[in-house]
Amino acid sequence: MTRKLSLVWLNYKQNKVIYWMALPVVLYFLVFKYLPMYGAVIAFKEYTVGKGIWGSEWVGLQHFQDFFQSYYFWRVLKNTLILSFYQLLFGFPAPILLALLLNELRHEMFKRTVQTVSYIPHFISLVVICGMVVDFSSRDGLFNSIITFFGGESSALLSEPGNFRTIYTASSIWQELGFSTIIYLAALSGINPELYDASMVDGASRLRRVWHITLPGIIPMIVILLILRIGGLMEIGFEKVILLYNPNVYDTADVISTFVYRKGISESAEFSYTTAVGLFQSLVNFILLIGANRLSKAVSDNKLF
Amino acid sequence: MTIKRTIGEKLFDSLNVLLMVLLIIITLYPLWHVLNASLSDSNRLMAHSGLLLLPDGFNLDSYKLVLSNPSILSGYRNTLVIVVLGTALNLLFTILGAYTLSRKSFMLRNPIMLAIVFTMFFNGGIIPTYLLINNTLHLGNNLLALIVPGLVSSYNLIIMRTAFQGISESLLESARIDGAGEMRILWRIVVPLSMPVIAVMILFYGVGHWNSWFSAILYIRDRDLYPLQLVLREILIQNSTDSMTTSAAMGDKEAIGESVKYATVIVATLPILFIYPFLQKYFVKGVMIGAIKE
Numbered sequence: 001m002t003r004k005l006s007l008v009w010l011n012y013k014q015n016k017v018i019y020w021m022a023l024p025v026v027l028y029f030l031v032f033k034y035l036p037m038y039g040a041v042i043a044f045k046e047y048t049v050g051k052g053i054w055g056s057e058w059v060g061l062q063h064f065q066d067f068f069q070s071y072y073f074w075r076v077l078k079n080t081l082i083l084s085f086y087q088l089l090f091g092f093p094a095p096i097l098l099a100l101l102l103n104e105l106r107h108e109m110f111k112r113t114v115q116t117v118s119y120i121p122h123f124i125s126l127v128v129i130c131g132m133v134v135d136f137s138s139r140d141g142l143f144n145s146i147i148t149f150f151g152g153e154s155s156a157l158l159s160e161p162g163n164f165r166t167i168y169t170a171s172s173i174w175q176e177l178g179f180s181t182i183i184y185l186a187a188l189s190g191i192n193p194e195l196y197d198a199s200m201v202d203g204a205s206r207l208r209r210v211w212h213i214t215l216p217g218i219i220p221m222i223v224i225l226l227i228l229r230i231g232g233l234m235e236i237g238f239e240k241v242i243l244l245y246n247p248n249v250y251d252t253a254d255v256i257s258t259f260v261y262r263k264g265i266s267e268s269a270e271f272s273y274t275t276a277v278g279l280f281q282s283l284v285n286f287i288l289l290i291g292a293n294r295l296s297k298a299v300s301d302n303k304l305f
Numbered sequence: 306m307t308i309k310r311t312i313g314e315k316l317f318d319s320l321n322v323l324l325m326v327l328l329i330i331i332t333l334y335p336l337w338h339v340l341n342a343s344l345s346d347s348n349r350l351m352a353h354s355g356l357l358l359l360p361d362g363f364n365l366d367s368y369k370l371v372l373s374n375p376s377i378l379s380g381y382r383n384t385l386v387i388v389v390l391g392t393a394l395n396l397l398f399t400i401l402g403a404y405t406l407s408r409k410s411f412m413l414r415n416p417i418m419l420a421i422v423f424t425m426f427f428n429g430g431i432i433p434t435y436l437l438i439n440n441t442l443h444l445g446n447n448l449l450a451l452i453v454p455g456l457v458s459s460y461n462l463i464i465m466r467t468a469f470q471g472i473s474e475s476l477l478e479s480a481r482i483d484g485a486g487e488m489r490i491l492w493r494i495v496v497p498l499s500m501p502v503i504a505v506m507i508l509f510y511g512v513g514h515w516n517s518w519f520s521a522i523l524y525i526r527d528r529d530l531y532p533l534q535l536v537l538r539e540i541l542i543q544n545s546t547d548s549m550t551t552s553a554a555m556g557d558k559e560a561i562g563e564s565v566k567y568a569t570v571i572v573a574t575l576p577i578l579f580i581y582p583f584l585q586k587y588f589v590k591g592v593m594i595g596a597i598k599e
Contacts, residue, residue: 011412017487018411025402028456029421036429036437049440098328101321114325117332119585123577125516127534128570131541132335135566142338145354174332182592206314231426239519243542257431264432265523271432278430286427 043276063276099184118178130243191217223302231289343567367568380533403465450524505591
């Protein structure tokens, strides 16, 4: 240990400037990333602002128990998982499918046009997108006039718990579909064209070429992104939930992060309790990430770390 | 090499094109609808239902209301400050971090890198972060609270470090022999050689600041300090267009409120859509650089 330290000291003396240049960034991460991790000990305490983190009393796992036994536990856990699962089930394959279809387009100009247009929604802010969704979902909004045109009945779409997941997922796909394809198209362009030529000589049909050349070419990318997605399974884009939901649809829309935000900051200030809830979420996420990575390493040799 | 297409393939090609045209329509129509609604006469818009293919009774009144609204104007101003100052500081910190962490002579680079990557997957949570910024650092109600906590994004740091690592070591070595210090090497050689990736960073950080609203909800209390997105949230989501329609009669209020909302969307989105064609290729480049696995 001391040997190592003296090595670092030697290294410091030779590269003083580098060490000083790195200092601001190191300090930033210590203060804004690691200090909150330390601050998370209040999950095990009865924190009050007056007493501070050190002065507050330990209560062990009390807050975790309270959360697990509360009425909200199942509701927010279920909503978080279902909403994430919807995103995974529909949102994840959509850009892959689009990339494959774009790849099959023969007309280069047309392909570029489709791409350019499909990126646009990504650049519009979430607040504006959600504003549009809220407006279109209102009783006399665009969605309802389409629904009534086809003989349906108009209703306040965003006030019904049954609609929230669909609206959330569909609008997310609308916004991010095009932009998410970029990464797959990049992977596709890396496939050796000789493979296609060879397969054509062998008389492979187009479907077979997609199946045996194109798809395998992007599988590593798919797996990496899938691991990342699973690692973030519990961290549903809650900013969007906050923008879209209202008390009428808490039954299906309230997720762990929004619950933490409401009970911890916006409606009441139960700091310790909500920190415990947030910590539970981070922990499950981390376990899922490591699990997904292990699994992927075992079955496909692709891994994130 | 062209091979004659079978009937099945021709059918697939046509279906594919059709699908893509449909995608274009679904993507663009909502935006077109909003644009038309914002240009429509508010009373006729109220009566209208269904698709809007053209404005219904051309009228620019709602734009006048939006553009003279003090909240929108102060929102624009605050957002501009945040975007410019924030992005400049983001760049400074990210460049310093990426450069030092790309230097092989820096013994601590691997442990520090590991500690940084760890924060991408695990964090203290929003409550401890909120308490730190609001109660410990007392940055509440200060635009700095929207800038300082996000000085460096680990993801962007990794992208830039990868780019810096690609610069030939011998080039830097020869500068060192000529007596250039680390600072000089960074600003005179490494940064000028990395302009493309720096442009991407400016975009990522800049657009991030432009779109951000949640931290403002957490930390900003004064309405004068609201960034644009928070003002938009009030108008679009919480439906409070009252401040702009005070002079209107009760019945008209609702109608004007509707078209004001649409005009607000356009006013808030137009700047981005205008520069979008120029940004696009850089974003694509950024995503691709980010995709490189080490």
